Amino acid sequence: MGNRFEISIVVDDVVLAEAHIDAAIDEIRRIEKLLTTFSDDSQTNEINRNAGIKPVRVDEEVFSLVARSLKISSITQGSFDITYGSIDKSLWNFDINMKALPDAETARESVRLINYQNVLLDAENSTVFLKEKGMRIGFGGIGKGYAADKAKNLLQQRGVASGIVNAAGDLVTWGTQPSGKAWTIAIADPDQSSTPFSTLNISNMAIATSGNYEKYAVINGKRYSHTIDPKTGLPVGGIKSVSIICPSAELADAMATPVMVMGVKVGLDLINQLPQMACVIIDDYSRVHHSKNINLKN
Secondary structure (H helix, E strand, C coil): CCCCEEEEECCCCHHHHHHHHHHHHHHHHHHHHHHCCCCCCCHHHHHHHCCCCCCEECCHHHHHHHHHHHHHHHHCCCCCCHHHHHCCHHHCCCCCCCCCCCCHHHHHHHCCCCCHHHEEEECCCCEEEECCCCCCCCCCCCHHHHHHHHHHHHHHHCCCCCEEEEECCEEEEECCCCCCCCEEEEEEECCEEEEEEEEEEECCCEEEEEECCCCEEEECCEEEECCECCCCCCECCCEEEEEEEECCHHHHHHHHHHHHHHCHHHHHHHHCCCCCCEEEEEECCCCEEECCCCCCEC
């Protein structure tokens, strides 16, 4: 998936522990094969190849993930959108060579095909159809969280009572540490990503962080996030990082980026309406904002 996965489990027998971890790795690889856009024979690319042509029959697992993605698009008013794959990537390299933003008209044209409402699902036939030619879906905003959840579920089915699956910083926990204490999770300081600014004690919960500190461009002294607003085609601003805490890594992964797009006020207002979900936001001035139901430890 282009991301590093780390799996930690609490098991007495080393040989058995290695077998459990190998099984979890196989599960992550299986999901990658289904969802990747880097393999011609993935179901994702089959959907993309037939955009504007015909519906594509997919596994129930893929169909359900697309359906859940569209629901998240709806509640975030399109700030999360799996059809982001149709964006013109030639405009965005977010490295030291990027010296200017495209003009507003060019940016809007680059996101012309991004519209989750043009993804048509047929539950009876388990098909996915992209209405317009050139549309592309991708699971970069939800896939690694989904894979983390699936690996956790598999390990639980195999009798592993406690552990963490960490998908490049998006992680899910269950059970407790060997000491019986809850897992302690750090939230990175966006100005020093190797240093935590706060910690949380969580068990049977997931956390995902989206930030502008790992991939960005500096243009005329201003930092621009690699996160693109699907409505304008331009980078979002105002927020350094968003961390979402909830029971599902898939949902945490999917909600972190749209909150960045929506901004502090609108993003927090949405999170405060959703059950079993919490949020920590660090804005461009390093001010910390959080949802009503969270207790931070500095």
